[in-house]
Amino acid sequence: MAYSNKVIDHYENPRNVGSLDQNDPQVGTGIVGAPECGDVMKLQIRVDEQGRVTDAKFKTFGCGSAIASSSLATEWVKGRTLEEAEQLKNTEIVKELALPPVKIHCSVLAEDAVRAAIADVRRKQETRTGVAAGAR
């Protein structure tokens, strides 16, 4: 199977590889997948007081499409509010990276990782401000 140029570019020059401090109250961490499934994604976001994503990092164990999906996701969520970041759809990733059908699940994983990171930072903020979990 041939990879699209965009997948190759993200693979060779991944954006935002790295880690943020998992214990920082401003940082949300999403870890999805399992080694036995052949894919694990860790995606982290840092959110400012206004609820805007100021930084995003990822580390991925998985195929080139999974790496590219998570790399692209970090690029896209930066600068967005949590509400906007939440709108990120795997189908947009599929389109941007021209992923073939067998690689759609790799983009789903990236979407899941973003959502998990958002949920994590919200949970932290809610406990901090004393808002009951689940209340919006």
Added chain:
Amino acid sequence: MAQKLIYLDNAATTPVDPRVLEAMLPYYRENFGNSASRNHQFGWVAEEATENARKQVAAVINADPKEIVWTSGSTESNNLAILGAARMYADKGRHVVTSLIEHKAVIDPCKFLQSQGYEVTFLQPNNKGRVSVEQVREALRPDTVLVSLMFANNEIGTIHPIPEIGALCHEKGVLFHTDATQAFGKVPVDVEAMQIDLLSLSAHKIYGPKGVGALYVRRKKPRVRLEPVIYGGGHERGMRSGTLNVPGIVGFGEAARIAKEEMPAESKRLAGLRDRMWAGLSEHLTDIARNGDPQHCLPNLLNVSFLYVEGESLMMGFSDIAVSSGSACTSASLEPSYVLKNIGLGDDLAHSSIRFSMGRFTTTDEVDYTIKSVVRTVNHLRAMSPLYEMAQAGIDLSKVQWQHH
């Protein structure tokens, strides 16, 4: 950057040796006859050619030429051996013994037999991919008619104790079939000394053409009979009907001749390349594991798990080198290799595995270049691997609550 492609997937298939192609060409051109045409020169020339090839192939495995049945490849040979013997000897019993790491061309006919009311024992090899004689002995029953165990495994290269298993089967009066597709031409195979009754071969793994193979069928002590899988004009002693692929068979014969002649020196050379590859990788990388049995292994095959990185992404990093991986991401089924799973390798290690298979045209320079490329890619990927990061932080990955999906 225009780097020549490097082919390290010789266990999948091999290029046709120029000498083989040369030998084949006349049988597409002037000598195009049907070897079954008994009444004219065209037929005689073709028949002489297939009979010469029969001698050449038989010589590699110490068989009588009459014991060679031409087929379309090892898949067909395995089907003919397993289905043919099971049907022919059904009155004697309906139990077959094989292993969990056979090629699909053995597993699937065995599963078909199960659906037809036969019983099949799938032996579990040890963690290096080897089945022991004791395991086979314990699996044998009064109604066992066939043991089918591959000579050498196509993913990890492990060689079963074939002579011992052959002796056991003969002692117990059970037929012994071995799929020698990968071993043929690389390690000595002797149907007499090893007491093999049925043996599958394929031309395209030994620098011959694709779509040609053979089944060795013992004629004496015991005389093995098979119910055919393909019925028709009664070619090949009735065991495999169909006009012979004369040019393909000529190519197979020539490929066998070359393999026999060059094997002693070539096997040593290949083992040298394999060991060089493993030494080079071990020198520059931590956390890698060799899969298979280094003591009982094909000379040309090296299977390695690179912990914390996934196989398909690894291959993407050296797209000018052709190898294969046991990772699910590379398979249509999205399942990791059942061979690696069934030798007890965790799925995570199966996903991280790469098979390097060297061949006649592999050079030392290519091995050295490959080592460099693999090392660079593994480091590139580990820098972005969450698993590597966790392992470095001392986290036991097997204890983490993963989110399966």
